[in-house]
Structure formats: structure tokens, C-alpha cells
Amino acid sequence: MSLAPTPSGPAPPSGSAVSPGSTTRAAGAPAGSPATRAWPRVSFDDRMATVDFRVSERAHIVVDSDVCRSCTTRACVTACPARLFVPTGDGGILFNYEQCFECGTCYLVCNGEGAISWSYPEGGHGVVFRWS
Numbered sequence: 001m002s003l004a005p006t007p008s009g010p011a012p013p014s015g016s017a018v019s020p021g022s023t024t025r026a027a028g029a030p031a032g033s034p035a036t037r038a039w040p041r042v043s044f045d046d047r048m049a050t051v052d053f054r055v056s057e058r059a060h061i062v063v064d065s066d067v068c069r070s071c072t073t074r075a076c077v078t079a080c081p082a083r084l085f086v087p088t089g090d091g092g093i094l095f096n097y098e099q100c101f102e103c104g105t106c107y108l109v110c111n112g113e114g115a116i117s118w119s120y121p122e123g124g125h126g127v128v129f130r131w132s
Contacts, residue, residue: 048082048099055098056125060118061106065092067115075109076116102127 069091076085076093082101086094093115107118120126 044083050130051099051101052128052130053099054121054125054128056122058122059097060102060121060126061095061097061100062117063093063095064112064115064117065094067112068093071110071112071115073111075111076106079105079109081105100127 063085065088071093074085074087074093077087081103082099084096084100085106086096088094102120104118107116110116
């Protein structure tokens, strides 16, 4: 099912499916139907407050800064929903695995072969989502 902005809602920004705080509806669904859905505005900090991280001593993602230095897109920096990739002054990438959502987005968008090694955290460790 594709989502399209309602006539009264703002168009989503380029490259995203839905603008936070906008009202969307399934393509072809009449306005006011059950397919209409309001997306509440939630700050990044508020979203992060609903997540617990059980941090392992061993990183589940390892970034090879030498490979990153030749990267021209830096896609991991903009794609990571937890904002954990930071470019360094020498052209490398600094990565903080402790607050990783384990979504794998960085691994999928990386165009540098071998730049990111990704595995699941050790048992009992990793991200825990709360719906409170």
C-alpha cells in the first residue's frame, strides 16, 4: 500500500515516505476513511527515551575508517536513524555502537566493500524497545 499526502497535509520531504506530523492516507482512500492516519510530531530525544540499550563489551558493528576515507557518498552518516556515524577530520568515520538500533541500514547503504562489518550483538545484549 503506498502512502500519499492528503490535500490538507504537507508533501513529504524529498527522499522520505512521510513527513513527521503530517496526515497521510493510502493511495485511492477517501479523505476521512480509516486509512487516513495522523503522524504525531515526536522529537528525536523523545524517541530515544523509549529505547534501552544493553551494551556488550564487544562491538557488533566494526567500521574500517581506512576504507571510509575513499567513500564519496557518506551514506551511513545521513541514513543512520540513531545518528551514530560522524565524519572525522582525516576523512574517516567515527562510529558509536552503544546506541545502535540494529536496523542494518548502515550496512545496506554502504558502498565501500568491507567498510562495515555487521553482526547481531551477543545474547542478552542490544537494543530493547519500550512502548510506554
